[in-house]
Amino acid sequence: MSIVRRAKVTRTTNETDIAVSVDLDGTGQGRIATGIGFFDHMLDQVARHGLMDLDIAAKGDLHIDMHHTVEDVGITLGQAVSQALGERRGIRRYASCDLPMDEALSRVAVDVSGRPFLVWRVQFPSEKIGAMDTELFREFFQAFSQHAKITLHVENVYGENSHHIAESCFKGAARALRSAFEIDPRTADVVPSTKGTLSV
Numbered sequence: 001m002s003i004v005r006r007a008k009v010t011r012t013t014n015e016t017d018i019a020v021s022v023d024l025d026g027t028g029q030g031r032i033a034t035g036i037g038f039f040d041h042m043l044d045q046v047a048r049h050g051l052m053d054l055d056i057a058a059k060g061d062l063h064i065d066m067h068h069t070v071e072d073v074g075i076t077l078g079q080a081v082s083q084a085l086g087e088r089r090g091i092r093r094y095a096s097c098d099l100p101m102d103e104a105l106s107r108v109a110v111d112v113s114g115r116p117f118l119v120w121r122v123q124f125p126s127e128k129i130g131a132m133d134t135e136l137f138r139e140f141f142q143a144f145s146q147h148a149k150i151t152l153h154v155e156n157v158y159g160e161n162s163h164h165i166a167e168s169c170f171k172g173a174a175r176a177l178r179s180a181f182e183i184d185p186r187t188a189d190v191v192p193s194t195k196g197t198l199s200v
Helices: 037-050 066-085 134-148 162-181
Strands: 006-012 016-023 031-033 053-060 094-101 104-111 117-119 150-157
Touching: 006 066, 016 066, 031 037, 037 053, 037 066, 037 134, 037 162, 053 066, 053 150, 066 134, 104 162, 117 134, 134 150, 134 162, 150 162
Parallel strands: 031 053, 117 150
Antiparallel strands: 006 016, 016 053, 094 104, 104 150
8 A cells, every 4th residue: 555645734823824735756746826936936846856746825924024934934844744754664764966057066965864954055146036035045944954854964066156056956955855755665664764763
């Protein structure tokens, strides 16, 4: 019997109202609407290159700034991913990806460990991409890693164009997560940890 690895999570605060659904074994379909154009574009890359189906609808206090919306999408998406992974039985757990985009190269490594941690070594030449503050990318990945309960290392090795740097980080993360989330047929019924659990 195949395991259904899907989840739906909603999160409502005084600052944001967010609904996320995720299917880890999807076909890469993304329906993303956060009110932040470039952020939508990056999240669509996660769906497409992570081969997960994502529905994300977010309404936030964008009249103040984008921080709350970006961070809270990371929180909610992380919670949905964690729920969809369940016991994390059979997953490959570890993966990494070196992702080039034109002159930029970014490296992403992931451990679906149950222990949240982010290492972020990315600098952007510009403070904004479109209307979005580039400092918010770290806030997204921080919130996502904490609530997905994964260890995530993201490093831009080199690059000159902020758009390319950001996109290589998101695509690299998508590819690494896709590989780490995959079920290994040789250990499909086993939690890949000597502790016997990855959910606490």
